[in-house]
Amino acid sequence: MNSLVKIKQLILVTGDILMLYLSLALTLLVRYDQPFNNRILDIHLGPFTYIFIFWIFIFYIAGLYDIRHLKNDLGFFKRFGTTLIVNAGLAIATFYILPLDIAPKTNLFILLAFFAVLGFIWRRLYNRLISSSIPCTNVLLIGNNDTTKEIVKQVENNPQLGYAIKYWLKDELGDKEIDHISQIIISENIDLIAIPDHIKKDSKTARAIYRNLALGIETIDIASFYERIFKKVPLSELSEVWFLENLVSQNKIYETIKQPCEIIMAFIMMIILLPLMILIGLLVKLTSRGPAIYKQTRVGQYESEFMLYKFRTMTKDAEKKGAQWSQKNDARVTTLGKFLRRSHLDELPQLMNIIKGEASFVGPRPERPEFTEDLKKVIPHYELRHLVRPGIAGWAQLNYHYGASVEDAYQKLQYDIFYLKNKSFWLDLGVVIKTLRMFFVKN
Structure with missing residues (x-):
C-alpha cells in the first residue's frame, strides 16, 4: 500500500479515537456535578476504553477506513449509522454480560449522540482539509493503451489514493522523448515512474531513467502500478514469464x-x-x-x-x-x-x-x-x-x-x-x- 495512504488512514483512525474520548468527556460533563474527579474517571475510563477498541474494529470491518470510499455521500452515512447501531448493541452486551462496575445505559446513549455529531464534523473536516492537504506521489506515466487509460481515470477520480499523474507520455519513445524524460522528472518533481515492461527493457530508456536514480525515483512496470491501485492484475499486460515468476511455488x-x-x-x-x-x-x-x-x-x-x-x-x-x-x-x-x-x-x-x-x-x-x-x-x-x-x-x-x-x-x-x-x-x-x-x- 502507498505509504501516503497509510498516513491518511492513521490520521483518520486517530481522529476517530479523539472524537470518542471527547464524546465521553462531554457525556461526563453533562451527567455529573464533578465529572472529572478520580472516582468517576476510574469507573468509566477503563470499561469505555475496551468498548472503543471494539468500536474501532467494527468501523474497520464496515469499511469506514477504506480510503477509496471516503466521500460524504448517502452510502457513507447509511453505513456510519448502521455501524453506530451495531456498536450500541455491542456496548450494551458488554456492560451487562461482563462483571463491570457500571451499566451506564443513559451515559452510553448520550455518548453515542455526541459521537454521531462529532464524528460527522470530523469526517467532513478530514475530507475537505486533511485528506487533500497531504502531498501526493507524483507519477510519470509512460505508454498509451487501455491499461494506462484505466489507471489515469482511476487516479483522477480518486485523489484519496495518494497519486497524481503529473505527466503522461503517450507517444512512442524516440530519442527526443527519451532525452525529455530527465527534464520531466525534475520540472514535475516526479516521485514514481510507471512504464510498460517492454519499454523499460529498452537500453536507451533504461539509461535515461538511470541518470536520475540518485534522486530516489521509484520505477515500476505498468502491471505492478495497476495492481497497486486496483488490487487486481491486468491480464492484457502479463506474459507467460510473469506467471512463472509470480505464481509457481508461491507460499x-x-x-x-x-x-x-x-x-x-x-x-x-x-x-x-x-x-x-x-x-x-x-x-x-x-x-x-x-x-x-x-x-x-x-x-x-x-x-x-x-x-x-x-x-x-x-x-x-x-x-x-x-x-x-x-x-x-x-x-x-x-x-x-x-x-x-x-x-x-x-x-x-x-x-x-x-x-x-x-x-x-x-x-x-x-x-x-x-x-x-x-x-x-x-x-x-x-x-x-x-x-x-x-x-x-x-x-x-x-x-x-x-x-x-x-x-x-x-x-x-x-x-x-x-x-x-x-x-x-x-x-x-x-x-x-x-x-x-x-x-x-x-x-
Whole structure:
C-alpha cells in the first residue's frame, strides 16, 4: 500500500479515537456535578476504553477506513449509522454480560449522540482539509493503451489514493522523448515512474531513467502500478514469464500449514453452528419443495471435480433447461433463498467441503465444469485459478459484483490472479474480515 495512504488512514483512525474520548468527556460533563474527579474517571475510563477498541474494529470491518470510499455521500452515512447501531448493541452486551462496575445505559446513549455529531464534523473536516492537504506521489506515466487509460481515470477520480499523474507520455519513445524524460522528472518533481515492461527493457530508456536514480525515483512496470491501485492484475499486460515468476511455488509453506488448521477450525464451527444449520434446513424444507441441501459438481484444485454443498436457495426445478448463469434478481430464487444468499448463510454446508479437504475458507470461488470449459476457451490463463483450493469467500467475490457473463468472469479472474500472487495469512484474514462487511453495506 502507498505509504501516503497509510498516513491518511492513521490520521483518520486517530481522529476517530479523539472524537470518542471527547464524546465521553462531554457525556461526563453533562451527567455529573464533578465529572472529572478520580472516582468517576476510574469507573468509566477503563470499561469505555475496551468498548472503543471494539468500536474501532467494527468501523474497520464496515469499511469506514477504506480510503477509496471516503466521500460524504448517502452510502457513507447509511453505513456510519448502521455501524453506530451495531456498536450500541455491542456496548450494551458488554456492560451487562461482563462483571463491570457500571451499566451506564443513559451515559452510553448520550455518548453515542455526541459521537454521531462529532464524528460527522470530523469526517467532513478530514475530507475537505486533511485528506487533500497531504502531498501526493507524483507519477510519470509512460505508454498509451487501455491499461494506462484505466489507471489515469482511476487516479483522477480518486485523489484519496495518494497519486497524481503529473505527466503522461503517450507517444512512442524516440530519442527526443527519451532525452525529455530527465527534464520531466525534475520540472514535475516526479516521485514514481510507471512504464510498460517492454519499454523499460529498452537500453536507451533504461539509461535515461538511470541518470536520475540518485534522486530516489521509484520505477515500476505498468502491471505492478495497476495492481497497486486496483488490487487486481491486468491480464492484457502479463506474459507467460510473469506467471512463472509470480505464481509457481508461491507460499507453499503457508498452504501446507493452512489446510490442517482450516479442517480443525471447520470441524469446531460445524459443531457450534449445528443448531443454526438444522433450523435453516427445516425452514428451507417448509418454505419450498425439494431437498434442504443442494449438491452441485464444481471444479476444484488442479481441475479435479468435487460435490459442493449449499442450502438450496432456488426452486426445485430451477435448472430443468440445463446449466445457466445466475442473474441479479433471479426469479428462480425463493424468498428465503434471497435472505440466505444476502447473508451468505447458504454457504454454511461448505464447512463439510473444507473438512473433506476439497475447499478452503478463502480462495477463488469454484465454478461449474460446464462453464469452466467454455471460459477456458475464451479467457487466457483461466485454468490458473485452479492452482489452489477454491474458497467459501474470495478476493474477487469481495471486489466485484455477482458474475453473469464472460466479461464478468474475465474481470473476476484478474482479482483471482492477484490473490494467487499475494496469498498469505494476512490477506486471508483481510478477506474474512471484509466479508463481514456485508452486514453494514448492501453492495
